[in-house]
Amino acid sequence: MAGRPPSLKLWRDSPKLARDVAASEGGQPRRLHMFKKILIANRGEIALRVIFACRELGIRTVAVYSEADENSLHVRFADEDICIGPAPSADSYLNVPAIISAAEITGADAIHPGYGFLSESAYLAEVCEACHIRFIGPDPSVIRLLGDKAKARRAMKKAGVPMLVGSDGPVETEEKALKVAKDIGYPIILKAVAGGGGRGMRVVGAAGDLPHAYKTAQREAEAAFGLGDVYIEKYLESPRHIEFQVLGDHHGNVIHLGERECSIQRRHQKLLEESPSIAVSDKVRRKMGGVVADAARAVQYTNAGTFEFLMDEKGNFFFMEVNTRIQVEHPVTEMVTGIDIVKEQLRIAAGERLSFKQSEVMFTGHAIECRINAEDPDTFVPSPGTIHAFSLPGGPGVRVDTAAHSECTISPYYDSMIAKVIVHGMDRQEAIARMRRTLEMAVIEGIRTTIPLHLRILADADFIAGRLNTHFMERYQPKSKARLAESA
Amino acid sequence: MKKGQVLCIIEAMKLMNEIDSEYDGEILSIYVENGQAVQYGERLFAIRLRT
Numbered sequence: 001m002a003g004r005p006p007s008l009k010l011w012r013d014s015p016k017l018a019r020d021v022a023a024s025e026g027g028q029p030r031r032l033h034m035f036k037k038i039l040i041a042n043r044g045e046i047a048l049r050v051i052f053a054c055r056e057l058g059i060r061t062v063a064v065y066s067e068a069d070e071n072s073l074h075v076r077f078a079d080e081d082i083c084i085g086p087a088p089s090a091d092s093y094l095n096v097p098a099i100i101s102a103a104e105i106t107g108a109d110a111i112h113p114g115y116g117f118l119s120e121s122a123y124l125a126e127v128c129e130a131c132h133i134r135f136i137g138p139d140p141s142v143i144r145l146l147g148d149k150a151k152a153r154r155a156m157k158k159a160g161v162p163m164l165v166g167s168d169g170p171v172e173t174e175e176k177a178l179k180v181a182k183d184i185g186y187p188i189i190l191k192a193v194a195g196g197g198g199r200g201m202r203v204v205g206a207a208g209d210l211p212h213a214y215k216t217a218q219r220e221a222e223a224a225f226g227l228g229d230v231y232i233e234k235y236l237e238s239p240r241h242i243e244f245q246v247l248g249d250h251h252g253n254v255i256h257l258g259e260r261e262c263s264i265q266r267r268h269q270k271l272l273e274e275s276p277s278i279a280v281s282d283k284v285r286r287k288m289g290g291v292v293a294d295a296a297r298a299v300q301y302t303n304a305g306t307f308e309f310l311m312d313e314k315g316n317f318f319f320m321e322v323n324t325r326i327q328v329e330h331p332v333t334e335m336v337t338g339i340d341i342v343k344e345q346l347r348i349a350a351g352e353r354l355s356f357k358q359s360e361v362m363f364t365g366h367a368i369e370c371r372i373n374a375e376d377p378d379t380f381v382p383s384p385g386t387i388h389a390f391s392l393p394g395g396p397g398v399r400v401d402t403a404a405h406s407e408c409t410i411s412p413y414y415d416s417m418i419a420k421v422i423v424h425g426m427d428r429q430e431a432i433a434r435m436r437r438t439l440e441m442a443v444i445e446g447i448r449t450t451i452p453l454h455l456r457i458l459a460d461a462d463f464i465a466g467r468l469n470t471h472f473m474e475r476y477q478p479k480s481k482a483r484l485a486e487s488a
Numbered sequence: 489m490k491k492g493q494v495l496c497i498i499e500a501m502k503l504m505n506e507i508d509s510e511y512d513g514e515i516l517s518i519y520v521e522n523g524q525a526v527q528y529g530e531r532l533f534a535i536r537l538r539t
Contacts, residue, residue: 374501375501381505382500382501382503382505384500384501412499412500412501412525413501414501414502415501415502416501416502416503
């Protein structure tokens with residue numbers, strides 16, 4: 001039990017739990033420690049996804065929403081709902097005091113943070129702990145460790161995870177940066193210690209470009225994260241993005257659920273994900289999965305998490321980062337393993353042991369997810385507005401995770417993803433064909449969506465052959481004059 | 489201001505879109521406040537073209 005964080009003891013000894021135990025005696029069969037009511041600190045499809053899991057487990061739900069989301073489905077289908085502020089995220093979905101108050105008022109036992117927003121906030125996890133509300137995610141100290149990219153790198157290196165050569169920690173001066181870069185050899189990449197979403201990142205091909213890039217990366221990191229520290233890593237020319245899903249309980253058990261191939265991305269936003277990866281053999285999956293599970297165990301990782309890697313042409317893996325939350329693309333893993341990751345998150349957070357062993361995890365067939373965004377498919381210009389017709393076909397092997405519907409409004413305040421279409425087939429070929437027929441028959445009117453772009457990707461000879469790397473999307477760069485500030 | 493100069497940034501769906509001037513000229517008035525929500529086709533600036 002060495003791996004159990006002190007917070008779990010606190011939880012188990014809390015008066016709330018005693019009430020749970022008492023309540024469970026007369027009612028329907030339920031798990032001894034399972035939550036009675038969960039607040040979902042998120043919106044859109046992921047809030048609905050958590051509601052699905054809660055309903056199936058007989059747990060009541062509380063939706064929180066901004067003024068812009070009053071008519072959203074997560075509000076409609078939760079058992080209770082509370083408005084937590086105006087439309088801008090900073091005043092609502094990022095407002096920790098408002099969210100905690102909502103949990104207190106409704107008497108929620110636990111908070112599920114979804115992805116984005118506060119999902120990787122060690123602060124929210126700490127406040128929850130102090131308020132005897134269970135945060136559905138890893139311990140705050142683990143979130144903090146893995147959220148600091150330089151510290152995470154050191155911890156993972158120590159745990160035996162393969163690394164790209166780089167500065168072990170932030171580089172404080174331009175002179176030091178030049179020296180480190182020279183030792184590593186160009187091209188190198190500068191990354192923000194607090195990093196994420198590509199901000200504070202610069203690729204440098206030669207020493208002459210380093211001083212300018214160093215300053216820009218620092219400024220961007222400072223503006224985006226309030227912390228200007230940057231570190232250096234060797235830059236890979238054409239890697240794949242491969243990530244491993246893990247689950248860890250509070251009893252020291254950690255397993256992996258295989259990999260996801262996420263090389264098809266634009267501005268560090270994934271567009272299409274699949275599992276398994278055509279580039280990962282059974283042997284490599286077992287080996288890397290083992291490495292990842294051991295590393296998670298080494299940092300006492302609990303709940304769901306994702307270890308992201310770059311993979312070079314020779315099949316070598318290099319650690320990028322750990323996402324300490326559920327991910328957008330978790331359904332592809334659910335489709336090939338048959339494991340409900342969100343339910344597992346709830347069970348783990350309630351103190352249960354993992355319900356299966358590594359040897360019981362089976363991978364069947366092939367799954368692909370397309371993220372449908374409200375964007376112009378050619379120029380990528382955001383396309384908020386009202387959807388007048390919304391119909392996504394089902395049929396064998398198709399899953400749609402969405403909070404969109406006919407006559408719903410896609411607001412300009414939040415990200416542009418309106419639906420995830422996930423398909424499962426016997427093999428990759430069937431999955432591709434299934435995704436094509438699904439998207440060809442999708443009807444979304446009133447806004448522009450990326451569906452035509454996804455159809456082009458699905459028909460691309462390189463995609464069909466599985467020749468992927470993170471530069472894949474460059475062939476679809478917009479010819480529009482609209483330029484994004486990020487790239488300036 | 490000059491053609492190609494950034495006049496403002498419009499944030500939509502977490503993306504920051506720089507809006508460049510299409511003309512050389514002078515800004516006579518600004519019709520919107522910082523942080524205000526805007527719609528397609530909404531008037532942002534009045535510009536006197538340099539001739």
